Amino acid sequence: MSPVLKTLISEDQIKTRVAELAAQIDRDYAGQELILVGVLNGAFIFLADLARRLQLPVRIDFIRLTSYGTAAVSSGEVRIMKDVELPLRDRHVLVVEDIMDSGLTLDFLRRHLLGHRPASLKICCLIDKLERQDVKVPLDYVGFTVPKGFLVGYGLDYAHQYRHCPEICELSLENADPQ
Ligand code: IMP
Numbered sequence: 001m002s003p004v005l006k007t008l009i010s011e012d013q014i015k016t017r018v019a020e021l022a023a024q025i026d027r028d029y030a031g032q033e034l035i036l037v038g039v040l041n042g043a044f045i046f047l048a049d050l051a052r053r054l055q056l057p058v059r060i061d062f063i064r065l066t067s068y069g070t071a072a073v074s075s076g077e078v079r080i081m082k083d084v085e086l087p088l089r090d091r092h093v094l095v096v097e098d099i100m101d102s103g104l105t106l107d108f109l110r111r112h113l114l115g116h117r118p119a120s121l122k123i124c125c126l127i128d129k130l131e132r133q134d135v136k137v138p139l140d141y142v143g144f145t146v147p148k149g150f151l152v153g154y155g156l157d158y159a160h161q162y163r164h165c166p167e168i169c170e171l172s173l174e175n176a177d178p179q
């Protein structure tokens with residue numbers, strides 16, 4: 001099996017959409033302070049680009065969750081590997097996530113962060129994958145919707161590879177041509 005990458009979303013498309021999301025967030029939170037909670041590892045590039053487009057005063061924290069291991073299909077169990085460190089109580093909190101597939105990760109994260117009693121909690125997700133969605137999680141800001149497929153690049157990985165690819169690609173595993 002050899003991996004085949006097909007570009008779905010170009011660098012330019014990502015750049016334009018991230019700027020649009022930042023402008024919308026700036027408008028929605030005008031006059032307020034925001035804490036961005038990036039979900040490691042996948043959201044690190046998206047968060048870095050989005051944060052640099054925001055005019056608002058922001059603080060940045062990270063949480064690391066795991067459900068996938070190195071497989072392409074979720075194990076269904078979400079665990080916290082690194083929790084947030086900033087106090088979130090009475091703060092406006094915006095989760096920054098790379099992609100929603102089954103919704104299990106964001107559903108777990110939402111409940112976990114609501115336990116900190118923030119003033120508000122919203123979710124900004126770069127990609128909303130429409131294929132599965134076992135759990136319905138309200139997404140407040142969405143970069144792109146895709147119908148299906150396994151995506152890599154711009155932070156997204158397959159077995160820890162391809163995160164540094166500047167565009168978003170669909171990965172498929174195909175049999176190598178028989179010689
Ligand atoms: P969910 O819990 O099934 O919604 O999965 C969410 C997490 O799985 C995301 O935070 C990603 O890290 C990972 N994930 C889901 N779909 C993909 C994909 O297409 N490519 C890479 N990672 C993915």
Ligand code: MG
Nearest residue numbers: 039040042098
């Ligand atoms: Mg993730």
